Amino acid sequence: NAGVTQTPKFQVLKTGQSMTLQCAQDMNHEYMSWYRQDPGMGLRLIHYSVGAGITDQGEVPNGYNVSRSTTEDFPLRLLSAAPSQTSVYFCASSSRGPNTEAFFGQGTRLTVV
Amino acid sequence: GNSVTQMEGPVTLSEEAFLTINCTYTATGYPSLFWYVQYPGEGLQLLLKATKADDKGSNKGFEATYRKETTSFHLEKGSVQVSDSAVYFCALSDPGGSYIPTFGRGTSLIVHP
Numbered sequence: 610n611a612g613v614t615q616t617p618k619f620q621v622l623k624t625g626q627s628m629t630l631q632c633a634q635d636m637n638h639e640y641m642s643w644y645r646q647d648p649g650m651g652l653r654l655i656h657y658s659v660g661a662g663i664t665d666q667g668e669v670p671n672g673y674n675v676s677r678s679t680t681e682d683f684p685l686r687l688l689s690a691a692p693s694q695t696s697v698y699f700c701a702s703s704s705r706g707p708n709t710e711a712f713f714g715q716g717t718r719l720t721v722v
Numbered sequence: 723g724n725s726v727t728q729m730e731g732p733v734t735l736s737e738e739a740f741l742t743i744n745c746t747y748t749a750t751g752y753p754s755l756f757w758y759v760q761y762p763g764e765g766l767q768l769l770l771k772a773t774k775a776d777d778k779g780s781n782k783g784f785e786a787t788y789r790k791e792t793t794s795f796h797l798e799k800g801s802v803q804v805s806d807s808a809v810y811f812c813a814l815s816d817p818g819g820s821y822i823p824t825f826g827r828g829t830s831l832i833v834h835p
Contacts, residue, residue: 613765642822651728651827652766652811659820667822699765707754707817708773713765 611635615700615714622690622721630685630717632700638712640703641683645669645696646716652699658683659705690721724749728812728826735802735833743797743829745786745812753814755779755788755795756823760809769797769810807833 616631634641642657644667654667658677672694674686683702687694697718703711729744747753754773758766770779775790784799795812812826 640821644825649827652825654822654824657820657822665820701766701823703821703823705821707815707821708771709815709821710756710768710771711758711766711813711823713767715763715765 613700613702613712613714615698615717617717618715619718620720622687622719624690624692624721626690628687628690630687630698630700630719632683632685632714633681634683634700634702634712635681636702636704636712637680638702639680639705641677642667642701642711643673643675643683643685644699644701646699647696655685655698687719692721695719695721724753724814724816724824726812726814726824726826728810728829730827730829731809732830732832735831737804737833737835738801739833741797741799741802741806741831743810743812743831745795745797745826747793747795747812747814749793749814749816751816752790753816755786756813756815757784757786757795757797758811758813758825760811760828762808766811802831802833804833804835807831 643655644652656675700714701711757769770781772779772788813823
């Protein structure tokens with residue numbers, strides 16, 4: 610029962626480097642989303658997708674790109690890392706509808722130096 | 723837009739004490755309401771939910787009642803345990819929107835023996 614799998618678990622980047630955080634789910638969920646968690650700020654939505662080929666911006670999209678070429682995968686790309694992007698990143702998936710539960714990955718702790 | 727407001731933490735209790743974590747919401751439609759829990763080093767997982775007014779969600783001794791008149795969904799437990807120490811997030815999913823959940827800032831609960 611894999612659920613939502615995020616890789617890597619930890620990453621240190623230098624300012625200006627780029628990288629991709631991977632997220633995969635095996636539950637055939639239509640909806641996927643990326644959040645960042647910062648102390649005192651809770652979870653803030655970065656980008657989300659309601660199906661393959663469809664993505665939209667959340668509350669804090671600047672500096673991040675996403676694409677959804679398959680139902681299973683939803684990678685998050687940092688274009689040019691900045692110290693302000695130091696955070697814990699969570700990927701989540703859910704099936705269609707307002708009453709459904711969101712399933713979360715274990716998170717990626719990213720430090721930008 | 724939609725928003726969720728939670729009481730600030732940390733909440734510190736002794737074992738067997740009564741717990742209340744307040745949550746109020748603003749939504750354009752008639753949302754579904756959720757409580758998620760995050761144990762140290764893990765992702766979020768669903769604790770309970772309620773999908774319409776006056777519904778009561780319950781799980782593991784925790785309860786919350788959907789109060790439309792006060793736009794609230796307060797989390798309660800009669801007797802907390804050390805193992806309940808975690809961060810608790812209130813969330814809503816708006817059927818008039820994208821169904822991607824909106825989260826509160828989270829409330830840290832620390833239970834001492």
